[in-house]
Structure formats: structure tokens, C-alpha cells
Amino acid sequence: MTNLQSLELLAAVAVASLTGERWAITDAAPHVPPRPGLYAIYGDEQAWIDLGLDPEIHRPLYVGKAEASLVSRDLNGHFATNPNSKPRTGGSTVRRSFAALLREKLDLNAVPRNLIKPERFANYALADGGDARLNEWMHARLTLAVWPAPAGMGVQLGDVETHVIVRFMPPINLDKNPGKLARLSRARADMAAEASSWRADGQ
Numbered sequence: 001m002t003n004l005q006s007l008e009l010l011a012a013v014a015v016a017s018l019t020g021e022r023w024a025i026t027d028a029a030p031h032v033p034p035r036p037g038l039y040a041i042y043g044d045e046q047a048w049i050d051l052g053l054d055p056e057i058h059r060p061l062y063v064g065k066a067e068a069s070l071v072s073r074d075l076n077g078h079f080a081t082n083p084n085s086k087p088r089t090g091g092s093t094v095r096r097s098f099a100a101l102l103r104e105k106l107d108l109n110a111v112p113r114n115l116i117k118p119e120r121f122a123n124y125a126l127a128d129g130g131d132a133r134l135n136e137w138m139h140a141r142l143t144l145a146v147w148p149a150p151a152g153m154g155v156q157l158g159d160v161e162t163h164v165i166v167r168f169m170p171p172i173n174l175d176k177n178p179g180k181l182a183r184l185s186r187a188r189a190d191m192a193a194e195a196s197s198w199r200a201d202g203q
Helices: 003-020 045-050 070-078 093-101 130-141 157-168 180-198
Strands: 037-043 063-064 141-147
Touching: 003 037, 003 130, 003 141, 003 157, 037 045, 045 093, 045 130, 045 180, 063 093, 063 157, 093 130, 093 180
Parallel strands: none
Antiparallel strands: 037 063, 037 141
16 A cells, blocks of 8 residues: 555545544543644534534544643643643643634734744733633534544554645634635734733733
């Protein structure tokens, strides 16, 4: 079997897994292994409406990869389901994208990720209370499916991810996505601009 055939087969298996069983964010922990793999984030009908999108609830909103662990990347990083793990929008492109589209709905304001040394404003964080409101919305509206990568597979996980993104064209993905949402890029740029204008004295 050629590398291309192997890649196409793995992508097909990944698509089948990511369109299969999925779990509410708060119930996902027993089903998500601490292994590399791909994940797909789905939203209910109200989630699509809140995001200003026509509902397609059987299509993922976002597809991503975890090179080390689906648990640390998804449950702890994006969704902060671990009570010892604080939500960190500044460290999660998924959270930043959802925040940008939900800015008015959830009354979210962008600030620099590092308030002591403001920089890299594209990696904005959320002002006090914003992460909690975003987390509440994500836990209520989103579900998760995963595909653990098989051990020793002969292709790059990122290449499988690319195939899956092209197959689904999820609207929250910006990279690798031929159907990316132009409005999302503008919304994220607006949040980055707000973060760049932040001042410690609130002025």
C-alpha cells in the first residue's frame, strides 16, 4: 500500500469515527483517551444560530488534532472540564474563534494574554468573567467526537487532519479549510485590535 493510499484509508476511518458517537462536554472524560488523535466539535441548533450560522448540526463546527493527548488538548485546554484547570482563551485558538463570534451574545471583551507584558494581541484572552461565560456556553451547546490515532501509523497526523478538514469544511476552522468563514477572520481581528488598545488603568 502506498503512503497516499494509507493516508486516504486513515482519513476515511477518522471521518467514520468523528461522525459516530459523540458526547456532551461534561460527560466526555471517560470516552477521551490520553493519546494523540483528531477531534471534532459539534454544536446544537442554538449554537449554530448564536454563531450566526445556518444550522447544520450533523456537520462539525471545528476539527483539530492533538499531537500528544486528546485529554490535555480538548478537555483541559479547550473546555476546561478539569476543576484544577482554568479556562485559558489566550492559549486556545478554538476558544478565541468561538469568543470572536459570540462577542456580543456573551458580552465578551478581549485583553492581552499577558497583562504584565502586553504583546501578541492575536492570541487575546478575555476580560474578567468572559472565560466563565464562554465555558458555560460551550458546555451547554457543544458535543465532542474523537478519533485516537493508531500507534505507529506511517503518515503524519497533520496530513490526516488536512484530509478530514477538507472533507467537512467546518466553519470554525481557519487553517487548511477551503470553506473558511471570512467573517470569522474579521471578528478575530476586531478582538485582537481591542486587546491591543487595552490599558492597565482601563482608560
